[in-house]
Amino acid sequence: VGSEMCIRDRFIPIFVTDSVFIELQNKQIRTMDRKKMKRVALGALICAFSLSSCADKDVYQGGEGGNDKNTPLSPTEAFDFNMKQEVKVNVDYGFTNDYYIVFELYSQNPMKEEDGSWVKDETLSYIYSASTDKKGKYSGSTQIASDIKEVWLYTDYLGAISPVKITISDNGEIKYNQADYIASLNTQTRGVTNSGHNYLDDWMLMPGADWDIYGLPSNIEPNISMPSAATLYSIKEVYSSKGNGKTMEDVYPQFFGSNISSEIKVIKDTELSLVFVASTASWKNVVGYFTYPTGTVPNVDNIQKVLAFPNATPINKIVENERVGALLCGHEVKLKYWNSEKQQFEDKFPAGVTVGWCLEGNGFNKGNIVRHSYVGEPRYSYSAMNSDNKQRVVALRDKGTDQLVAIGFEDNKDLDYCDATFYLKIAESQAIDTDLPELPSVDPPITVNNTVTGLLAFEDLWPSQGDYDMNDVIVEYKSTIYQNALTGKAYKIVDEFTPVHSGGSLVSGFGYQLYQLEQDRVRSIKVEGPEGWRVETDQSSPTIILFDNLRSVIGQKYTVTIDLADVDPKQVASPYNPFIFVTSRAREVHLVNYPPTDKADKELFNTHDDVSNVSAGIYYISRYKGEVDLMPYGMNLPVIDFTVLSKAEGVKIYETFPKFISWVESGGKKNTDWYKK
Numbered sequence: 001v002g003s004e005m006c007i008r009d010r011f012i013p014i015f016v017t018d019s020v021f022i023e024l025q026n027k028q029i030r031t032m033d034r035k036k037m038k039r040v041a042l043g044a045l046i047c048a049f050s051l052s053s054c055a056d057k058d059v060y061q062g063g064e065g066g067n068d069k070n071t072p073l074s075p076t077e078a079f080d081f082n083m084k085q086e087v088k089v090n091v092d093y094g095f096t097n098d099y100y101i102v103f104e105l106y107s108q109n110p111m112k113e114e115d116g117s118w119v120k121d122e123t124l125s126y127i128y129s130a131s132t133d134k135k136g137k138y139s140g141s142t143q144i145a146s147d148i149k150e151v152w153l154y155t156d157y158l159g160a161i162s163p164v165k166i167t168i169s170d171n172g173e174i175k176y177n178q179a180d181y182i183a184s185l186n187t188q189t190r191g192v193t194n195s196g197h198n199y200l201d202d203w204m205l206m207p208g209a210d211w212d213i214y215g216l217p218s219n220i221e222p223n224i225s226m227p228s229a230a231t232l233y234s235i236k237e238v239y240s241s242k243g244n245g246k247t248m249e250d251v252y253p254q255f256f257g258s259n260i261s262s263e264i265k266v267i268k269d270t271e272l273s274l275v276f277v278a279s280t281a282s283w284k285n286v287v288g289y290f291t292y293p294t295g296t297v298p299n300v301d302n303i304q305k306v307l308a309f310p311n312a313t314p315i316n317k318i319v320e321n322e323r324v325g326a327l328l329c330g331h332e333v334k335l336k337y338w339n340s341e342k343q344q345f346e347d348k349f350p351a352g353v354t355v356g357w358c359l360e361g362n363g364f365n366k367g368n369i370v371r372h373s374y375v376g377e378p379r380y381s382y383s384a385m386n387s388d389n390k391q392r393v394v395a396l397r398d399k400g401t402d403q404l405v406a407i408g409f410e411d412n413k414d415l416d417y418c419d420a421t422f423y424l425k426i427a428e429s430q431a432i433d434t435d436l437p438e439l440p441s442v443d444p445p446i447t448v449n450n451t452v453t454g455l456l457a458f459e460d461l462w463p464s465q466g467d468y469d470m471n472d473v474i475v476e477y478k479s480t481i482y483q484n485a486l487t488g489k490a491y492k493i494v495d496e497f498t499p500v501h502s503g504g505s506l507v508s509g510f511g512y513q514l515y516q517l518e519q520d521r522v523r524s525i526k527v528e529g530p531e532g533w534r535v536e537t538d539q540s541s542p543t544i545i546l547f548d549n550l551r552s553v554i555g556q557k558y559t560v561t562i563d564l565a566d567v568d569p570k571q572v573a574s575p576y577n578p579f580i581f582v583t584s585r586a587r588e589v590h591l592v593n594y595p596p597t598d599k600a601d602k603e604l605f606n607t608h609d610d611v612s613n614v615s616a617g618i619y620y621i622s623r624y625k626g627e628v629d630l631m632p633y634g635m636n637l638p639v640i641d642f643t644v645l646s647k648a649e650g651v652k653i654y655e656t657f658p659k660f661i662s663w664v665e666s667g668g669k670k671n672t673d674w675y676k677k
Helices: 018-027 034-053 178-186 229-238 660-665
Strands: 084-092 102-106 111-114 117-120 128-131 137-145 150-155 164-167 173-177 203-205 272-278 286-293 305-309 332-334 337-339 344-346 353-360 393-397 404-409 420-426 447-458 473-484 490-502 508-513 522-528 534-536 543-547 558-567 577-582 588-590 621-623 630-632 634-637
Touching: 128 137, 128 447, 150 173, 164 173, 173 178, 229 272, 229 404, 229 420, 272 305, 353 404, 473 508, 473 577, 490 508, 522 543, 543 558, 577 634
Parallel strands: 084 173, 203 305
Antiparallel strands: 084 137, 102 128, 102 150, 111 117, 150 164, 272 332, 272 420, 286 305, 286 353, 337 344, 393 404, 404 420, 447 473, 447 634, 473 490, 490 558, 508 543, 508 577, 522 558, 534 543, 577 588, 621 630
């Protein structure tokens, strides 16, 4: 550290007494004349002062001397330097089918457009995840970064609207009620077109069919028709983007081939309903059906396309800040059979007919049904009717019943068949031919995982003040907690700790404590990493020491797996209670307001510059006479490039991050993103 950074901003007088001079004269430089010896002695003491002024990295500095104790900090003055906010999470999907779902919260939209489809951005990490009860309700709380002002609520479960953007309220609540959300969107509806729309001549409408400006059919059934949760999870798994350039045929080749049908052969008179499930398409697609006598060959000229859904787009889809869809999973339209001989629609589809499917790519435009030259002709389930002879529909029979068939459409070229996903509801049992492939079973999620990452930065001179560059010890961490989706209890945690920088000259070790747990709540602890780690069994709470000398393990990762006896996840909230210990095991340095372990020397509190108030639960904080009144000895930071701190040797953290000052002065209310510069 350069001398300009080390010398304190205060004057300390230096006196050289005759006795000191005489002692130096007798022991060191007897042959020199008196004048020269005095210059040497004076220079030696000035050098000693200079070294002591640089001792921010070496020895204790400042504060009260002797046995005097500092006045504890008043709770009204305290600031915890916590960069997280406690938020309440209240979610109500309003289910009636007795099934829980797992949801996730993101700090940005987790969906992205890729090759004409909206897919989940797997590069993003969620900030919180939990499971609802069997009525789709969840009420709890969690800690998230304090600079987050809005979140996106996401779930894989197709029976819920996802994702939904939610603003965190002023009182720190993330609240979502699906019924209220749908109602708020429906207030934006501009009314039914009253047959003022236009549609293509080669399409036919069912009697009384109409739609609003968003394409919501007027003949939608009044009640939502939802299949079992297991069926929806299976549909989600099969009809989804496969990534890495893979198509559905690459993953499920058994669904394709010249002998595979995507059409429904009716063998007993029955009513049929088409039920919307989901769409990942960027296009606003028109979906319909046609029929032909079983055993005959259909073609474009001898079939009649009948419109079922003018716009197969979900209600929560937003394009350029405008809502563009209206459909909910479970929206049902009863199909009508077009009897070409009698020139009339009938409620039941007769035995001996085959039902095929058709899609007009991006055909919904401002309430009208159109055909674009860049799209070309409609897509058909009967492959030979398509100009490229490609299979454009995959239909899969639910093996648990013969009255449900999942149907996925491909509108363009990525061949994931999730551009419009429906299921066909068959009123009569044993009414269709069972030659369709089966829908694979997919188990619903049984676990909930939450991962937290961050940077732990410490000053090593506690209880004295340091230079507050916050880089004496820097450790990166990644912690994952595993919970049972049904009970919400935590049964395992996996932590990764990597020491990445040593900026102090003292010998520092590192460990952490699950300070809210009793020892018997831990079933086992496994550590993978450099030798020297240990579990301290003589502590009141589980305590793990990873290393005793930071410099010997820089850049080496420790992985700690802890099996738990089903505990409340709040009891193992990361990063637990991390600490360093400096020059001896007894001199622990923790984050602000985190308690010392049983092995810490409690007599060090309120000495030198520490103003902890142990009785009030205020620990490891100093009163600072500078740009801010208080300073910490350790901080839990969001993951940033640690070199920003490591390169700022001797530079106070508020000089590296100028917004730090107003963040502290406001008690954490202003400039919550100060670490982003």
